[in-house]
Amino acid sequence: MSTTEQNLPVKAFTRDFNFYYGSFHALKSINLPVIEKHVTALIGPSGCGKSTLLRSFNRMHDLYPGNRYQGEIVLNPDNTNILDTRVDPIEVRMRVGMVFQKPNPFPKSIYENVAYGLRVRGEKSRSMLDDKIEDALRGASLWNEVKDRLNQPATALSGGQQQRLCIARCLATDPELLLFDEPTSALDPIATANIEELVTQLRDRVTILIVTHNMQQAARVSHYTAYMYLGEVVEYGITDEVFLRPKKKETEDYITGRFG
Amino acid sequence: MKANELDQIRSVIKTNKRADLIFALAGFLALMVGVMAFVTLFGEMLANGWERINPDFFSNFPSRRAANAGILSAWVGSLLVMLVTALSAIPLGIAAGVYLEEYAPKNWMTDLIEINVTNLAGVPSIVYGLLALGVFVYTFGFGQSILTAGLTLGLLILPVVIVSTREALRAIPIHIREGAYGVGATQWQVVSDHLVPYATPGIMTGVIIGMSRAIGETAPIITIGALTFIAFLPPSPITDTAPFLNFEWLFSGFTVMPIQMFNWTSRPEEAFQQNAAAAGLILVLMTLMMNAIAIWLRYRLRKSISW
Numbered sequence: 001m002s003t004t005e006q007n008l009p010v011k012a013f014t015r016d017f018n019f020y021y022g023s024f025h026a027l028k029s030i031n032l033p034v035i036e037k038h039v040t041a042l043i044g045p046s047g048c049g050k051s052t053l054l055r056s057f058n059r060m061h062d063l064y065p066g067n068r069y070q071g072e073i074v075l076n077p078d079n080t081n082i083l084d085t086r087v088d089p090i091e092v093r094m095r096v097g098m099v100f101q102k103p104n105p106f107p108k109s110i111y112e113n114v115a116y117g118l119r120v121r122g123e124k125s126r127s128m129l130d131d132k133i134e135d136a137l138r139g140a141s142l143w144n145e146v147k148d149r150l151n152q153p154a155t156a157l158s159g160g161q162q163q164r165l166c167i168a169r170c171l172a173t174d175p176e177l178l179l180f181d182e183p184t185s186a187l188d189p190i191a192t193a194n195i196e197e198l199v200t201q202l203r204d205r206v207t208i209l210i211v212t213h214n215m216q217q218a219a220r221v222s223h224y225t226a227y228m229y230l231g232e233v234v235e236y237g238i239t240d241e242v243f244l245r246p247k248k249k250e251t252e253d254y255i256t257g258r259f260g
Numbered sequence: 261m262k263a264n265e266l267d268q269i270r271s272v273i274k275t276n277k278r279a280d281l282i283f284a285l286a287g288f289l290a291l292m293v294g295v296m297a298f299v300t301l302f303g304e305m306l307a308n309g310w311e312r313i314n315p316d317f318f319s320n321f322p323s324r325r326a327a328n329a330g331i332l333s334a335w336v337g338s339l340l341v342m343l344v345t346a347l348s349a350i351p352l353g354i355a356a357g358v359y360l361e362e363y364a365p366k367n368w369m370t371d372l373i374e375i376n377v378t379n380l381a382g383v384p385s386i387v388y389g390l391l392a393l394g395v396f397v398y399t400f401g402f403g404q405s406i407l408t409a410g411l412t413l414g415l416l417i418l419p420v421v422i423v424s425t426r427e428a429l430r431a432i433p434i435h436i437r438e439g440a441y442g443v444g445a446t447q448w449q450v451v452s453d454h455l456v457p458y459a460t461p462g463i464m465t466g467v468i469i470g471m472s473r474a475i476g477e478t479a480p481i482i483t484i485g486a487l488t489f490i491a492f493l494p495p496s497p498i499t500d501t502a503p504f505l506n507f508e509w510l511f512s513g514f515t516v517m518p519i520q521m522f523n524w525t526s527r528p529e530e531a532f533q534q535n536a537a538a539a540g541l542i543l544v545l546m547t548l549m550m551n552a553i554a555i556w557l558r559y560r561l562r563k564s565i566s567w
Contacts, residue, residue, distance in 0.1 A: 063437075063441060065366060090444050090446055091444075093441065093442055094443075097442070098438075098442040100438060100439065100442070101435075102435050104435040104438070104439040104567075105439075106436065106439065107436075107564065107565040107567065116440070116445075116453070117444065120445045120446075120449055121444070153564065155566050166439070169439075170442075170443070
């Protein structure tokens, strides 16, 4: 599977992917494409496994003992199964960026936060760093707000600004795939609107996979939606189709609020 | 609500509140036992030793005549021993703490090591002295030197440094770690760029608490055979000719504040008791000063680290 029905390029896909927390079977034979330069949203009730699936795309689960992957997550164009034990999780994380549920800037300066991804890649040239940091901050619509205080602590920023800073931290390293794990759940409505606006701007540049518990958000920002329940993908399709003409009864119940 | 019901509620509240008052009083008394004990001790040392505290007291060597005796060799010795203690315990303790918390596999071996490290903090200090006598003095041949004393006290406070390092690391939220791993950092990059810098205030606090315990330790220093009467200074660590550093002082004989104090207390003459009180006063002030530095450092560093 490298294209969908409309022959769009697939950036990544899972093939018979299963995931276990110890003996708990959290994800059950997931087959899901992530279309390049589009936004794919994962929706579903709490505990359905959407964050677990998202965190498999950058091998975050490797940090904790007792977790086990089975099956494949393939990253294109090189057709690498990123779950292969021979693939270094560090390499995966360098290719796949992640924005977390709670804004998590480092207690360092704004500049150093954005620079960090570049620094671990060995970038030392000050002028190169300056340029890339400006680009990343512009990309995250934060440049105008912080350009005069790049050396101030990032933790002094507001929650919404912190989240955009975390997005800039990812953008600085040009990820092929960007994962968003409920990026607005800790933010107020205005900051949420800013982040959604940003996601719609970014979707032409980078492939995005976003987990959200907010269905309106999924409907607003995504091209494709997967509805998950109890560790399975119940329905996957073009967002409008999933929301307006769901094929499955469970999806319809969830979307119309009769369940979940 | 009827008036008599209201009265009833009020009288119940009044009875309930009596326990509040009783506890507040009992708690205050309990607190005072500790505070008064320290104040009395400190006050007595102050009253006895006060007149002996003058510049000469700091710049004189001990002497047979109480009026001429000073603590020069003792405070210089304490300072140099503490330097060795800090230089040995800080890197070892931080490295061990980081390894245990971040790198060690979670299994029964690690649990066993953990329990041992925690228990080491409770081992009587004289046991460390015996160990040091066998290992540092005889086996390694360091002699009854500043190096031996510093390493012994370094071992003594090592568990405190390890435990405080681990606690400081554990206090760093998981999402900060994940943020660093998320951009592709290796474990060592996460540790050295993030975890250790953010844990520094907590580690420093542990180090200084350990050091202020070590500076007052007497038993292990006597066990390794520190001299009680020293009328010379160790060679200076800094020289005026290249390479400007001199390590002979490490192997020099020495005395430290608590030993000097102990020595004076064991003399029958009243005047030496006065000296002992004055030395004790200085020792307590040294400890308080270290704690003050710890509080100040923690306050300053914490201000710049928040999540």
